[in-house]
Amino acid sequence: MRFLLRFTGFLFAAGSVVFLVGVAGVAAGIWHFSRDLPDYSQLQNYEPPVMTRVHASDGALLGEYAKERRLYLPIQAMPKLVTNAFLAAEDKNFYEHGGLDFTGLARAGVLYVQNLGSNKRPQGASTITQQVAKNFLLTNEVSFTRKIKEALLAMRIERAYSKDRILELYLNEIYLGLGAYGIAAASLVYFDKSVNELTIAEAAYLAALPKAPGTLHPVRNRDRSTERRNYVIDRLLENGWIKQAEADKARKEPLVVAIRSNAAHTFAGEYFAEEVRRDIFERYGEKKLYEGGLSVRTTLDPKLQVIARKAMAAGLVNFDEAQGWRGAMSKLDISGDWGVKLAEIKSLSDISPWRMAVVLETSDQSARIGFQPGRELGGAISKERQTGLITLDGVRWAKPVAAAARGKPAMASVSQILSPGDVIYADPLFDKEGKVVEGQYRLRQLPEVSGAMVAMDPLTGRVVAMVGGFSFDQSQFNRATQAYRQPGSTFKPLVYSAAIDNGYTPASIMIDGPIEIDQGQGNGVWRPDNFSVGSYKGPITLRDALKQSLNTVTVRLAQDVGMPLIGEYAKRFGVYEELPNYLSYSLGAGETTVMRMVTAYSMFANGGRRVKPTLIDRIQDRYGRTIFKHDQRECRGCDAPEGWKNQPEPQLVDRREQVLDTLTAYQITSMLESVVQGGTATILREVGKPIAGKTGTTSDAKDVWFVGFSPDLVVGLYLGYDKPRTLGRAAQGGRIAAPVAKDFMKLALADKPATPFKVPPGIRLVRLDAKSGMRPNPGEGGRTILEAFKPGTAPPDNYAAVVGVPEGEEGRVPQGYPQAQTYPQAQGYPQAQGYPQGYRPEGDSIMRPGTGRLY
Numbered sequence: 001m002r003f004l005l006r007f008t009g010f011l012f013a014a015g016s017v018v019f020l021v022g023v024a025g026v027a028a029g030i031w032h033f034s035r036d037l038p039d040y041s042q043l044q045n046y047e048p049p050v051m052t053r054v055h056a057s058d059g060a061l062l063g064e065y066a067k068e069r070r071l072y073l074p075i076q077a078m079p080k081l082v083t084n085a086f087l088a089a090e091d092k093n094f095y096e097h098g099g100l101d102f103t104g105l106a107r108a109g110v111l112y113v114q115n116l117g118s119n120k121r122p123q124g125a126s127t128i129t130q131q132v133a134k135n136f137l138l139t140n141e142v143s144f145t146r147k148i149k150e151a152l153l154a155m156r157i158e159r160a161y162s163k164d165r166i167l168e169l170y171l172n173e174i175y176l177g178l179g180a181y182g183i184a185a186a187s188l189v190y191f192d193k194s195v196n197e198l199t200i201a202e203a204a205y206l207a208a209l210p211k212a213p214g215t216l217h218p219v220r221n222r223d224r225s226t227e228r229r230n231y232v233i234d235r236l237l238e239n240g241w242i243k244q245a246e247a248d249k250a251r252k253e254p255l256v257v258a259i260r261s262n263a264a265h266t267f268a269g270e271y272f273a274e275e276v277r278r279d280i281f282e283r284y285g286e287k288k289l290y291e292g293g294l295s296v297r298t299t300l301d302p303k304l305q306v307i308a309r310k311a312m313a314a315g316l317v318n319f320d321e322a323q324g325w326r327g328a329m330s331k332l333d334i335s336g337d338w339g340v341k342l343a344e345i346k347s348l349s350d351i352s353p354w355r356m357a358v359v360l361e362t363s364d365q366s367a368r369i370g371f372q373p374g375r376e377l378g379g380a381i382s383k384e385r386q387t388g389l390i391t392l393d394g395v396r397w398a399k400p401v402a403a404a405a406r407g408k409p410a411m412a413s414v415s416q417i418l419s420p421g422d423v424i425y426a427d428p429l430f431d432k433e434g435k436v437v438e439g440q441y442r443l444r445q446l447p448e449v450s451g452a453m454v455a456m457d458p459l460t461g462r463v464v465a466m467v468g469g470f471s472f473d474q475s476q477f478n479r480a481t482q483a484y485r486q487p488g489s490t491f492k493p494l495v496y497s498a499a500i501d502n503g504y505t506p507a508s509i510m511i512d513g514p515i516e517i518d519q520g521q522g523n524g525v526w527r528p529d530n531f532s533v534g535s536y537k538g539p540i541t542l543r544d545a546l547k548q549s550l551n552t553v554t555v556r557l558a559q560d561v562g563m564p565l566i567g568e569y570a571k572r573f574g575v576y577e578e579l580p581n582y583l584s585y586s587l588g589a590g591e592t593t594v595m596r597m598v599t600a601y602s603m604f605a606n607g608g609r610r611v612k613p614t615l616i617d618r619i620q621d622r623y624g625r626t627i628f629k630h631d632q633r634e635c636r637g638c639d640a641p642e643g644w645k646n647q648p649e650p651q652l653v654d655r656r657e658q659v660l661d662t663l664t665a666y667q668i669t670s671m672l673e674s675v676v677q678g679g680t681a682t683i684l685r686e687v688g689k690p691i692a693g694k695t696g697t698t699s700d701a702k703d704v705w706f707v708g709f710s711p712d713l714v715v716g717l718y719l720g721y722d723k724p725r726t727l728g729r730a731a732q733g734g735r736i737a738a739p740v741a742k743d744f745m746k747l748a749l750a751d752k753p754a755t756p757f758k759v760p761p762g763i764r765l766v767r768l769d770a771k772s773g774m775r776p777n778p779g780e781g782g783r784t785i786l787e788a789f790k791p792g793t794a795p796p797d798n799y800a801a802v803v804g805v806p807e808g809e810e811g812r813v814p815q816g817y818p819q820a821q822t823y824p825q826a827q828g829y830p831q832a833q834g835y836p837q838g839y840r841p842e843g844d845s846i847m848r849p850g851t852g853r854l855y
Contacts, residue, residue: 046169047622048070048072048172048173048181048182049066049067049068049070049290049291050066050070050071050072050292050293050622051064051065051066051068051069051070051071051185051290051293052064052280052288052289052290052292052293052294052295052296053071053294053295053296054273054277054296054298055295055296055297055298056269056298056300056301056302056305057297057298057299057300057301057302057464057617058301058302059297060302062269062273062276062298062300063269063273063276063277065277065280065289065290066290066291067290067291068179068181068291069178069179069180069181069185069189070172070180070181070182070184070185071182071184071185071188071293072182072184072293072622073171073172073182073183073184073195075164075165075167075168075171077195078168078183078195079195079196079198079203081198081200081203081241082171082183082195082198082203082207083167083171084236084239085200085203085204085206085207085232085236086128086170086171086206086207086210087128087239088207088232088235088236088239088241089204089208089210089211089231089232089235090128090131090207090210091127092235092239093127094127094128094129094163094167095163098155098158099127099129099130099155099157099158100130100155128166128167128170129157129158130153131170131174131210132157132166132169132170132173133153133157171183172184174210175210175213176189176190176206176209176210176213177209177213177214177216178190178213178259183195183206186206186209187202189259190202190205190206190218190257190258190259191257199250199253200233200236200242200246200247200249201229201233201250201251201253201255204229204230204232204233204236204250205218205228205229205232205255207232208225208228208229208231208232211228216228218255218257219376222255225255226255229255230251233247233250233251234247267302267305267306267309267352268305268306268309268310268350268467269300269302269305270350270472270473271466271467271468271469271472271478271480272298272300272463272465272466272615274472274478275466275468275480275481275615276296276298276615276616277289279615279616280294280296280616280619283628292621292622293621293622294619294620294621294622295619295620295621295624296616296618296620297616297617297618297619297620298615298616298617299457299462299463299464299614299615299616299617299630300463300464300465300466301465304455304464304465304748305464305465305466307465307744307747307748308453308455308465308467308715308744308748309465309467311453311740311741311743311744311747312451312452312453312467312470312717312740312744313351313467313470314740314743315451315717315737315739315740315743316447316449316450316451316719317444319447319449319719319727319736320445320447320448320449321397321398321445323401323448323728324399324400324401325397325398325399325400325401325417325443326401326445326448328359328418328422328423328424329424329425329446330345330423331421331422331423332345332358332422332423333421334358334360334370334420334421338358338360338370339370339372339373339381339385340381342356342357342358342372343372343375343381345372345423347372348446348471348473348474349473350471350472350473351470351471351473353427353428354426354427354444355372355425355426355427356371356372356425357369357370357371357372357388357423357424357441358370358372358421358422358423359390359418359419359420359421359422359424360387360420361420362414362415362418362419362420363414363415364392364412364413364415365391365413365414366389366390366391366392366414367389367390367414367415367418368387368388368389369387369390369424369426369441370385370386371385371386371387371388371426373386388426388439388440388441389439389440390414390418390426390440390441390442390443391414391429391440392411392412392413392414393429393440393442394426394429394440394442394443395411395414395417395418395442395443396411397443398411398417398443398445417443418443424444424445425443425444425445425446426441426443426444427441427442427444428441428442429441429442430442446470446471446474447470448721449719449720449721449727450469450470450475450479450719450720450721450722451469451479451717451718451719451720452466452467452468452469452478452479452480452483452594452717452718453466453467453594453715453716453740453744454466454467454480454594454595454598454716454717455598455713455714455715455744455748456598456599456611456613456713456715457602457712457713457714458601458602458603458605458606458611458709458711458712458713458714460611460614460630460631461599461602461611461612461613461614461630462617462630463595463613463614464713466480466615467480467717468480468481468482475722477722479594479718479722480594480595481593481594481595482593483593483594483722484591484592484593485591485592485593485594485698485718485720486588486590486591486698486699486702486703487575487588487590487592487597487696487698487705487707487718488587488588488697488698488699488703488704488705488733489549489551489587489588489694489695489696489697489705489733490588490694490695490696490705490706490716490733491570491575491586491587491588491590491597491696492546492549492554492586492587492588492694493546493601493604493668493671493672493694494566494569494573494575494600495554495557495558495561495566495569495586496542496546496554496668496671497569497604497660497664497665498557498561498565498566498569499542499557499560499561500542500664500667500668501661501664502561502565504542504557505542505667505787505789505790505793506541506542506543506667506671506787506788507541507543507768507773507787507789507795508541508542508773509539509540509541509772509773510539510540510541510542510553510556510557511538511539511540511552511553511556512536512537512538512539512540512545512550512552512553513536513538513552514527514529514536514552515527515528515552515556517555517559517583519582526583526584528551528555528583528584528587529551529552530549530550530551530552531549531551531697531732536552537550541770541771542557542671543670543671543674543785543787544674544770544771546671546672546674546675546694547671547674547675547678547679547680548679548680549675549679549680549694549695551587554586554587555583555586555587557586558583559583563579563580563581563582563583563585563586564581566585566586567579567580567581567585570590572659572660573599573600573603573659573660574596574599574600575590575592575596575597575600576590576592589699594716594717594718595613597705597707597716598613598707598714598715598716599611599612599613601693601707601708601709601714601716602709602714603659603660603665604660604665604668604669604692604709605665605669605692605709605710605711605714606665607662607665607666607758607760608658608659608660608661608662608664608665609654609656609657609658609659610656610657610658610659611656612630614630616628616630617629617630617631618630633652633653633655634652634653634655635650635651635652635653636650636651636653637649637650637651638650662760662762663760663763663788663790665760666757666758666759666763667763667788667790669692669757670692670757670788672692672693672694672708673690673691673692673757675693675694675695676691676692676693676708680694680695680732680733680734680738681693681694681695681706681708681733681734681738682734683738683739683742684708684738684741684742684745686742687742687746688746688754689710689745689749689752689754690710690711690754690755690756691708691709691710691745692708692709692757693706693707693708693709693738693741694706694707694708695732695733695734695737695738696718696733696737697731697732697733698720700726701726701727701728701729701731701732702720702721702724702725702726702727703718703719703720703724703727704718704719704720704727704731704732704733704735704736704737705718705733705737706733706734706737706738706740706741708741708745710745710749710752710755711755711756711757711758712752712755713745713748713749715741715744715748717737717740717741718737719740759788762790762791763788763789763790764788764789764790764791764794765786765787765789766786766787766789766795767785767787768784768785768786768787768795769782769783769784770782770784770785773787773795774795775795775796
């Protein structure tokens, strides 16, 4: 008995020693592993990298930018179904344990012993808290050291933060495949839904992904993914979080996903979205763009953007097709499965309804074509093969280039144009009533010519539509903002603005006739001419000169007011930074962008106020704080914390610079209306609304332009080859660019009232003879107009001939006019009526308005 007691005592003592040594060892181990544990307190202020989302003006999603596709969602906004699904899959006892699940640890330990030597990865027993510790603070290293640190951190995190905070961090950080981090982003990526719209089956599939997102691909490994999803559904049922009927229904649902594209989400908005991305990058840098969680509200109007894209594409295609058929894109061996071979050729994704196809067989009357097959979500080529017919009606435009240039008749045989193996584009064929002809298609070719269009609100500078080329997929170069081209005659209104600000009126008379400019320094003599070479109008009003886009009048104006002053106007309007003092630049010989020209014309439309173009209305940070706002106008009385108490209405205070006199801006607008009503842009009359604008055709017709506006919309565009070359001898802005603007504005303004341009206070409207610029005599025929004058500049009720002539300038003939001709009598001005201001009857001398000096 004594021996037994001694032995028991010995065992107790030994056990105590072992226990104490064990405790000491554990304590030492904890102390050892705790020395270099990461600071878990950083979780309190954790800001995960969150994607930046860009929206159109109506709230439609335009684009998303991120290195990790993540949207941070507070735990309060997470549906119970979704959180329960993740708890069922990962840690059903999450709200009961203190950071470690000892039952799970024991199970994992037994499996580890059983799998020794099998090279199998040890099964984890990590709780959600442990996964937070690993994902945020540790690495993915498989070792006991990392597991010990993970456990220690998990217990500390549990003491420092609430369960909801830990679950929130986990559900927003976890990687769920396809570049998606967190449940909010994964819900969009896999199902194109918000988390609140997920079904039980969909939530269960997302909850299944954390274990192995790479191997649970919904297409490549559909069976395994479905099995794992159903396992989660079973756990939801087992825990009492769903009912039996709901579980049975969810298991039967097929695993169907709608994987979301990374591209721009608004059709035809790719150029706009990319320009916004560049803007944000320049403002805030790469990290803020891709990780800052910015919410960007842009100025884009999706409806107008689609209209602009279609109008511009149609204009490019129509011009290109008129040049003739250049041949197939490439040749393909159609033996065997042509679909697989065709699928390997890159096609443009943003030119719908055009589709790439290969010609399978041809005859005189038709060609059978096979369309490029699509790809399934896993990347596999679809096994479906679609075919159609291109009939003779679908190729009538496609004369070979040489034949088109000689004006030969349309093709009489399809086989003259197409042959088997030709890779082409085709789109549905429409009949004369505009209905799709079933099964028949029209031959298409990618246009060589390109161009750009910008539409802007003239009051605010908000860009509502932008087209940077035919296809963003083909070329990401944005011709609206990056292509510097000669604007041609669209620059002339700035020259006229400088003249009207300095003594001229729209009724002032100038000479349209030959002119020679000695360029000095051995550069020879420059003889500018009108578009119709050798055709001159003689004395003509400034209104008619701008309406007919007469070059010689513009050069004479530039000579008089001086190129330095015109350069100042060009800089003030933002067209050029510095304009060389060469008279040729008054005809638009410098280079600028469509965006700059549209911005300049906006200042005519809004009464001369400074306009700063913008694609962004507002930017908010991840917390909803506004960090940028385009509209800087002060709103007096907008803050009414106590509500309406009969106080005065709020007022917007506009402190923007007055770039151009308001009265001058209206006079130019009125003159530009004449361009549409009876000048080079008469096709715009089909819009049926008040429109002002100007066409432009550069030297050798390398570019054609139109820039114009209604009271609340400005549009500008050009067409030209990226590597400039002539568009043809007959190319003019009025024939090629203006019809595109007409197509756009007709639809864009369809729902707008026909609001006339507002006449500002101070403008006096006087009825004049349109040709002479004088007041008409009663009873006389001839066309009359209401001309706009500033105070004190209207012509008198009657005229007296100018008799005083500065010494030494008697009888001087305007440069370039033959001595035998006499003006203005040669234009039919009656002698008895006198002469308009600035004219003298003796000889041909012309007096500068209001100065008494001849020129």
